[in-house]
Amino acid sequence: MDGPVDLLVVGGGINGTGIARDAAGRGLSVVLCEQGDLAAATSSASSKLIHGGLRYLEHREFRLVRESLAEREVLLRAAPHIIRPLRFVLPHHDGLRPAWMLRAGLFLYDHLGWRPGVRSRLPPTRTLHLRTDPAGGPLRPLYRLGFAYSDCWVEDSRLVVLSALDADERGARILTRTRLAAARRTGDLWEAELEDTGTGRRTPLRARALVNAAGPWVAAVQALLGRPAGRRVRLVKGSHIVVPRLYEGEQAYTLQNADGRIVFVIPYEGAFSLIGTTDVPVSGDPAAVTASAEETAYLCGVVADYFERAPTPADVVWSFAGVRPLHDDGSADASAVTRDYALDLDGPADGQEDGAPLLTVHGGKLTTFRRLAEDALAKLLPRLGRHAAPWTEGATLPGGDIxxxxxxxxxxxxxxxxxxxxxxxxxxxxxxxxxxxxxxxxxxxxxxxxxxxxxxxxxxxxxxxxxxxxxxxxxxxxxxxxxxxxxxxxxxxxxxxxxxxxxxxxxxxxxxxxxx
Structure with missing residues (x-):
């Protein structure tokens, strides 16, 4: 068997490819295995947004929002081809959050991500009089006041592919349709077997460290490794529907609902509108989830509360669902569960006899994948006896050097x-x-x-x-x-x-x- 690699990453979603990219750029030898296609699960089933998470302010997750807003600027510079500014219209609903609260939250949202020497490329919030502003045209006449604020749209699955491509070009091996079949610690190494899911052929691999970035399958990989589950992960399904375009204009809409959730309506692929998302706790196979009839009716109903011309379930031309592996913070409401991430590293510092480290990724979201990868490397490098400075903040993704x-x-x-x-x-x-x-x-x-x-x-x-x-x-x-x-x-x-x-x-x- 040939010499070991530094890092084996399990999972080809945004977190796994982000960690592989960062590690390869620091000179580590890296192998990433993904049991299906890149971004085949959660990372291609998002709302396609790079955003701070306006509604997270209500849950006082100020650090997460601040970090996300800062990352929004970093990623917009890194990939201006697949990431672009998007203006959101937030109508004021008389029966829900008062206007002053919305304006105060948006003021905070505009300024929370500010950093010295970094000027945002996105315009600030402004107040809209929806009876006269074109943005009010698609809305029912009862909505008179609104606010326009900025975030970014992203082609989510291409963000994953470009991260993998960058990792590959920096020396990482990206193995799709390859699952981790077995792994055990032997001294200071992981002895693993990778299985081609098409042929069943197994390939031996030794690695100095292993990263479990399997998303909804994180607990299954922990079990395969013979490790305790550690932190609790709550699996929450988010579903989206796509309908023929509901209105002209490039603005998106942020719609409040009486249950405390918000629903986005986003221009999509020129001829369509993307509507989502839901928060439904699930169990079972994460690969088997679909948008249910109840979720479709729910999303259509929220839009009907706001839009003059609302879609019906019969208008849906495509739907998709993904399972978000959220770090379970004990919230009773699935929509209130934190979107922050947690990284657990076990190895000799935690009293284990064998020294090969295992890093387990819980939670996270598209916007913070780069920071998550930096934090992961900050934990792993000392255990590997390596020193290499962070580099991704100023780097572009493939094709992004416009x-x-x-x-x-x-x-x-x-x-x-x-x-x-x-x-x-x-x-x-x-x-x-x-x-x-x-x-x-x-x-x-x-x-x-x-x-x-x-x-x-x-x-x-x-x-x-x-x-x-x-x-x-x-x-x-x-x-x-x-x-x-x-x-x-x-x-x-x-x-x-x-x-x-x-x-x-x-x-x-x-x-x-x-x-x-």
């Missing part, structure tokens, strides 16, 4: 370089790949040069996703690397699936995994 973060200018330059691209396709490609768009298009000088067009996605792009981004199926390409599944008809989706089935190259399955 000069000045000026996406509009970048897209205009792309139009000059590739004048044959239809505008909608060009915009989507610029958003998805940023400055790496040439890796998809190559030296093509016509649309035909990109190969077969499946209805907005070409063979050249599918080949790039297969070759560079670990896509192995049509679902990987159409629902996680993109959301093209919403735009293609059933025949086109089947054709993309058939293309992968016929063209797919098998994932590498080496006899052993070598250090990076």
């Amino acid at each position: 000069p000045g973060g000026d996406f509009e200018h970048f897209e205009a330059e792309t139009a000059r370089c590739y004048p044959f691209l239809p505008p909608a396709m060009r915009h989507r490609l610029c958003r998805a790949y940023g400055t790496r768009i040439a890796r998809v298009l190559g030296d093509a000088r016509s649309l035909a040069a990109l190969g077969r067009d499946f209805g907005g996605v070409t063979e050249a792009e599918l080949d790039h996703l297969r070759r560079e981004e670990w896509a192995r199926t049509g679902e990987d390409a159409l629902w996680r690397r993109s959301r093209l599944g919403l735009h293609l008809d059933a025949d086109a989706r089947a054709d993309v699936g058939a293309w992968f089935a016929g063209e797919r190259a098998p994932a590498p399955t080496p006899a052993s995994v070598r250090p990076g």
